[in-house]
Amino acid sequence: MPLTDKSQPKRQKEIMDAAAFVFAHKGFHGASTKDIADRLGIKQAGIYYYFKSKEVALSEVCRVGVEEFHDRARDIAASDISAAAKITATIAAHMTPIHEMPDYVEVFHNERRYLSGDARKPVTALALQYEKTLEDMFREGVADKTFRADLDCRLATLALLGLCNSVLQWYRGENISQINEIARKYAEIVVGGVRQP
Amino acid sequence: MPLTDKSQPKRQKEIMDAAAFVFAHKGFHGASTKDIADRLGIKQAGIYYYFKSKEVALSEVCRVGVEEFHDRARDIAASDISAAAKITATIAAHMTPIHEMPDYVEVFHNERRYLSGDARKPVTALALQYEKTLEDMFREGVADKTFRADLDCRLATLALLGLCNSVLQWYRGENISQINEIARKYAEIVVGGVRQP
Amino acid sequence: MPLTDKSQPKRQKEIMDAAAFVFAHKGFHGASTKDIADRLGIKQAGIYYYFKSKEVALSEVCRVGVEEFHDRARDIAASDISAAAKITATIAAHMTPIHEMPDYVEVFHNERRYLSGDARKPVTALALQYEKTLEDMFREGVADKTFRADLDCRLATLALLGLCNSVLQWYRGENISQINEIARKYAEIVVGGVRQP
Amino acid sequence: MPLTDKSQPKRQKEIMDAAAFVFAHKGFHGASTKDIADRLGIKQAGIYYYFKSKEVALSEVCRVGVEEFHDRARDIAASDISAAAKITATIAAHMTPIHEMPDYVEVFHNERRYLSGDARKPVTALALQYEKTLEDMFREGVADKTFRADLDCRLATLALLGLCNSVLQWYRGENISQINEIARKYAEIVVGGVRQP
DNA sequence: AATGAATGAGTGTTCATTCAT
DNA sequence: TATGAATGAACACTCATTCAT
Numbered sequence: 001m002p003l004t005d006k007s008q009p010k011r012q013k014e015i016m017d018a019a020a021f022v023f024a025h026k027g028f029h030g031a032s033t034k035d036i037a038d039r040l041g042i043k044q045a046g047i048y049y050y051f052k053s054k055e056v057a058l059s060e061v062c063r064v065g066v067e068e069f070h071d072r073a074r075d076i077a078a079s080d081i082s083a084a085a086k087i088t089a090t091i092a093a094h095m096t097p098i099h100e101m102p103d104y105v106e107v108f109h110n111e112r113r114y115l116s117g118d119a120r121k122p123v124t125a126l127a128l129q130y131e132k133t134l135e136d137m138f139r140e141g142v143a144d145k146t147f148r149a150d151l152d153c154r155l156a157t158l159a160l161l162g163l164c165n166s167v168l169q170w171y172r173g174e175n176i177s178q179i180n181e182i183a184r185k186y187a188e189i190v191v192g193g194v195r196q197p
Numbered sequence: 198m199p200l201t202d203k204s205q206p207k208r209q210k211e212i213m214d215a216a217a218f219v220f221a222h223k224g225f226h227g228a229s230t231k232d233i234a235d236r237l238g239i240k241q242a243g244i245y246y247y248f249k250s251k252e253v254a255l256s257e258v259c260r261v262g263v264e265e266f267h268d269r270a271r272d273i274a275a276s277d278i279s280a281a282a283k284i285t286a287t288i289a290a291h292m293t294p295i296h297e298m299p300d301y302v303e304v305f306h307n308e309r310r311y312l313s314g315d316a317r318k319p320v321t322a323l324a325l326q327y328e329k330t331l332e333d334m335f336r337e338g339v340a341d342k343t344f345r346a347d348l349d350c351r352l353a354t355l356a357l358l359g360l361c362n363s364v365l366q367w368y369r370g371e372n373i374s375q376i377n378e379i380a381r382k383y384a385e386i387v388v389g390g391v392r393q394p
Numbered sequence: 395m396p397l398t399d400k401s402q403p404k405r406q407k408e409i410m411d412a413a414a415f416v417f418a419h420k421g422f423h424g425a426s427t428k429d430i431a432d433r434l435g436i437k438q439a440g441i442y443y444y445f446k447s448k449e450v451a452l453s454e455v456c457r458v459g460v461e462e463f464h465d466r467a468r469d470i471a472a473s474d475i476s477a478a479a480k481i482t483a484t485i486a487a488h489m490t491p492i493h494e495m496p497d498y499v500e501v502f503h504n505e506r507r508y509l510s511g512d513a514r515k516p517v518t519a520l521a522l523q524y525e526k527t528l529e530d531m532f533r534e535g536v537a538d539k540t541f542r543a544d545l546d547c548r549l550a551t552l553a554l555l556g557l558c559n560s561v562l563q564w565y566r567g568e569n570i571s572q573i574n575e576i577a578r579k580y581a582e583i584v585v586g587g588v589r590q591p
Numbered sequence: 592m593p594l595t596d597k598s599q600p601k602r603q604k605e606i607m608d609a610a611a612f613v614f615a616h617k618g619f620h621g622a623s624t625k626d627i628a629d630r631l632g633i634k635q636a637g638i639y640y641y642f643k644s645k646e647v648a649l650s651e652v653c654r655v656g657v658e659e660f661h662d663r664a665r666d667i668a669a670s671d672i673s674a675a676a677k678i679t680a681t682i683a684a685h686m687t688p689i690h691e692m693p694d695y696v697e698v699f700h701n702e703r704r705y706l707s708g709d710a711r712k713p714v715t716a717l718a719l720q721y722e723k724t725l726e727d728m729f730r731e732g733v734a735d736k737t738f739r740a741d742l743d744c745r746l747a748t749l750a751l752l753g754l755c756n757s758v759l760q761w762y763r764g765e766n767i768s769q770i771n772e773i774a775r776k777y778a779e780i781v782v783g784g785v786r787q788p
Numbered sequence: 789a790a791t792g793a794a795t796g797a798g799t800g801t802t803c804a805t806t807c808a809t
Numbered sequence: 810t811a812t813g814a815a816t817g818a819a820c821a822c823t824c825a826t827t828c829a830t
Contacts, residue, residue, distance in 0.1 A: 011814095029226035030311060033800060045801080046815055054800065084392065110307065114227060138391070147391045152382050159386055162363020163356055170355060185349050189356055192390040194335070194344045195281065208789090229824060242827080243790050251825065405793095423620035424705060427821060439822080440794055448821065478786065504701065508621060532785070541785045546776050552761060553754050553780055560753020579743050583750055587784030588729070588738045589675065602810095624804060636806080637811050645804065 015040065015050045016064065019057045020103035028058055028111040058111060059119040065108030066126045068097040073133045083141030087160070088187040090134060092180065094164045098171065099179040106168055131157055160190060212237065212247045213261065216254045217300035225255055225308040255308060256316040262305030263323045265294040270330045280338030284357070285384040287331060289377065291361045295368060296376040303365055328354055357387060409434065409444045410458065413451045414497035422452055422505040452505060453513040459502030460520045462491040467527045477535030481554070482581040484528060486574065488558045492565065493573040500562055525551055554584060606631065606641045607655065610648045611694035619649055619702040649702060650710040656699030657717045659688040664724045674732030678751070679778040681725060683771065685755045689762065690770040697759055722748055751781060 018039040022031045033054055037044045051057040072093040076086055097105050112123055135157040141147035163186060173179050215236040219228045230251055231241045248254040269290040273283055294302050309320055332354040338344035360383060370376050412433040416425045427448055431438045445451040466487040470480055491499050506517055529551040535541035557580060567573050609630040613622045624645055625635045642648040663684040667677055688696050703714055726748040732738035754777060764770050 027224060027226055027311070029224055032798080034798095042814090043816055044799095045803090045817075048801070049814060087391075114224070141391070145393060148393055151391055155379065155382050156386065156391055158363065158367060159360050159383060162366070163360045166355065166359020166363065169359070182352065185352050186356060189353065189387065190390065191392050194284075194338070194348055194353055195388050195390075196342060196345050197394075230826085231824080239789090240791055241825090242792080245826070246789060421618060421620055421705070423618055426819080428819095436793090437795055438820095439796075439824090442822065443793060481785075508618070535785070539787060542787055545785055549773065549776050550780065550785055552757065553777060556757020556760070557750050557754045560749065560757065563753070564749060576746065579746050580750060583747065583784070584780065585784050585786050587780070587782050587786075588678075588732070588742055588747055589782050589784075590736060590739050591788075623802080625802095633810090634812055635804090636813080639805070640810060 012050065015047065016057075016060060017103070019051075020061045020065075020101075020107055023058060023061060023111055024103040024106040028054075028107075028114045055115065055119060058107070059115055059123065061104055062108045062112045062115065062123045063126075065097070065101070065104035065106075066123055066130070068101070068105075069094060070126050070130045070133075072096070073130055077133050077137060083137055083144065083146045084191050086137045087141070087191060088184075090137065091160070091164060091187045091190070092183040095167065095179045095183045098164075098168055099173065099176060102168060102171075109165060109168065131161065134160060163190065209247065212244065213254075213257060214300070216248075217258045217262075217298075217304055220255060220258060220308055221300040221303040225251075225304075225311045252312065252316060255304070256312055256320065258301055259305045259309045259312065259320045260323075262294070262298070262301035262303075263320055263327070265298070265302075266291060267323050267327045267330075269293070270327055274330050274334060280334055280341060280343045281388055283334045284338070284388060285381075287334065288357070288361060288384045288387070289380040292364065292376045292380045295361075295365055296370065296373060299365060299368075306362060306365065328358065331357060360387065406444060409441065410451075410454060411497070413445070414455045414459075414495075414501055417452060417455060417505055418497035418500040422448075422501075422508045449509065449513060452501070453509055453517065455498055456502045456506045456509065456517045457520075459491070459495070459498035459500075460517055460524070462495070462499075463488060464520050464524045464527075466490070467524055471527050471531060477531055477538060477540045478585055480531045481535070481585060482578075484531065485554070485558060485581045485584070486577040489561065489573045489577045492558075492562055493567065493570060496562060496565075503559060503562065525555065528554060557584065603641060606638065607648075607651060608694070610642075611652045611656075611692075611698055614649060614652060614702055615694040615697040619645075619698075619705045646706065646710060649698070650706055650714065652695055653699045653703045653706065653714045654717075656688070656692070656695035656697075657714055657721070659692070659696075660685060661717050661721045661724075663687070664721055668724050668728060674728055674735060674737045675782055677728045678732070678782060679775075681728065682751070682755060682778045682781070683774040686758065686770045686774045689755075689759055690764060690767060693759060693762075700756060700759065722752065725751060754781065 015036075018036050022035045022039060025031075026035065033047055034044045036057075037047050040047070047057075051060075073090055076089045076093060079086070079089075081089070108123070108127075112120060115123065135153050138147065138151065138153035138156045142149060142151055142153060167179075167182060167186075171179065171182070212233075215233050219232045219236060222228075223232060230244055233254075234241045234244050237244070244254075248257075270287055273286045273290060276283070276286075278286070305320070309317060312320065332350050335344065335348065335350040335353045339346060339348050339350060364376075364379060364383075368376065368379070370379075409430075412430050416429045416433060419425075420429065427441055428438045430451075431441050434441070441451075445454075467484055470483045470487060473480070473483075475483070502517070502521075506514060509517065529547050532541065532545065532547040532550045536543060536545050536547060561573075561576060565573065565576070567576075606627075609627050613626045613630060616622075617626060624638055627648075628635045628638050631638070638648075642651075664681055667680045667684060670677070670680075672680070699714070703711060706714065726744050729738065729742065729744040729747045733740060733742050733744060758770075758773060762770065762773070764773075
């Protein structure tokens, strides 16, 4: 049993983490493969043992960054709670990847547009499914009269997503309770508004 | 004042527009000075007649992109209307630059982080003032009991900004009434929530 | 009138000559763009002002290398002399580019195979036309009974070409009479054979 | 002697064949050690078990490619037949390696120039001996008046070699009778010329 | 108001080679 | 008899920038 386990899956994750970090902090085009290698303590050429190209590295990071959201929302949508509760739960669920793997999420948001058409397609598909799942929650709430009858569900979805994703731009929290608190307050605003009821 | 003023100010704006367009569509690091020159129909070296460096071009675009917001919000804050009306008006005002000069705004949002410290400072300062003006509106609303007493004004500000800015990611509207409609619906959600009152 | 005329067409030819020289002596894949630049006394990046890519440089050199042959043979074929005289004249004509621009010819022969399909096509087309013109000379000689009735004209063409091109591998002559002498002797062998008549 | 000898000699030949194939098709500098490894179904690093370096592989392939010619010509030169018959026999003999191991021969012709001085020397020595053996045949023919008295034997040798080697550039025959037919026709041209006697 | 010609630094990528296993 | 992991050197090519004109 060696002291440092350098077996494949773990090492692969280290490489991905380094790529995600560098892409998130410098942008895809502002980041060099040397930046990634430096973070790993290997030489630049060494990363080509793990990734066929810089762009493939980007697409992998993006894929990981979006998968989390989709999986969580689907479970919530299938659960047996009220529409308002689903929205609240989804906001909370949305915060988890932002807290746990902010680099991947940031790269998915800001850098996926630099993927060439073929590499961008599967990533975009997952993102669209997530949007659709959310929109259906709003429709459900309108249908059972929990939400206002005149609510523009498409716009509400986009609003919710914009709201939640903007957290990425300033949140650098360290313990999970902070992000849960944010999620709670955001849910209050979206569901009940800021006005005195 | 000649009828067709082809002198510096007009040409200068064309250069800025080209830079804003290219930075917005390809990102600062993904854009080359040749891309800008191509859009202007001149050769690469020609743009150095107008800008000392690529980074200076970026900082100019960013400055223009943020100034609009700040100016409009200050006027609204000074006006003699209710806090809720101010928020509603600010949302509408926020949409105008997004509609009229989306490239500048997008560059300010996504690319200002690539400015070196010194060039970023004045731009960031304006952005912070804008945030502060907004936050004060929420505080005013809490003080006069229009808004919930337990409202986290800092978070509400960030939420509002995230919400409004996210419009940039999908809005490609052509007439002004579309964006006004969006502003109205967003204001309803923020002020009153999605729930059936 | 400047002392050193650096005007475009002349400079372009200097670049081509350098590329031809380097490709001929080191092979396309063995040659680096730095080798070409060094020969020109400029830095490596400088050659990209003249050529879009290393491969385009190769295709240009190949095109120039083959054009000469084709043009000369066509004129001889159209002239009003006997078939045997045409063959003799063609052999002499074939030697001229080998003497005057051996680098281009060598690159055409040895390196054109490294051109990608699209770039290779026009070059190959010219080469095939040259072959056809030659073959027709042999057919003419068989038709008018100058040449043996059982002569395999296709094979004779390939033989003649192989014979003439092989000169490239050892000839490094300096004055034109040497190559003319070689041409004369080769013509004797092809037309009359080595045997005592 | 085991029936199926899977030990070194056979495997070594497979490796050489793979190297010869790849060098012949892509050129020495255009070929990578990975290309060779792929053809063998092993990983890149694996070929270093068989060859100390890529260049050693090239020199081996070249040596095998030239040995054949030399051995065959020596036997013919020593035989008790006329000079014309020797030339005819040598042309036929020259075709055999071209038919049976074209990759090796092609590599010897086109790529041996990329060998460094020390590695090229033994290969060149064999080639020169072959040339000398051929030239002596022509001299013999001139001496016994079979061939024209004014024949330039050095040039005739070079011509013959150029003629025969050019077959490599287009011949991709499958049965031995084809190449024998070519050899016969070439011998006719060289010995008797193309003219009607 | 712009261009032609170049440069120096850097970028992504390939490749021959090594070495422990 | 090979492979996994890496390295160092090279490579084609891009790019921001300069400067004489």
